[in-house]
Amino acid sequence: MSNEFLTTKQVSETYPFLPAATLRYWRHANQGPASFMLGKKVLYRRSEIERWIAEQEAATTRGGVA
Numbered sequence: 001m002s003n004e005f006l007t008t009k010q011v012s013e014t015y016p017f018l019p020a021a022t023l024r025y026w027r028h029a030n031q032g033p034a035s036f037m038l039g040k041k042v043l044y045r046r047s048e049i050e051r052w053i054a055e056q057e058a059a060t061t062r063g064g065v066a
Helices: 008-015 018-026 046-060
Strands: 005-007 034-039 039-046
Touching: 005 008, 005 034, 005 046, 008 018, 008 039, 039 046
Parallel strands: none
Antiparallel strands: 005 039, 034 039
C-alpha cells in the first residue's frame, strides 16, 4: 500500500492541507513532493507524499524536548 499511486486530485482529497492548485504550482516550480508523468497523468507515490511531509516536519519543528 505504501507504493500506491495517487493523482493530484486524490492527493488533495487525502491530504486536505495540500490543495491541488498548490501541488500544480509546486510541480511547475520544481518544489514539493516528487511526482512523475504516466502518459498524460501526473502521479505521486503515497510513500513519497508521506516522506516529504515527514521531511517538512523535521525541518520546521520547534520546541519540545531539548
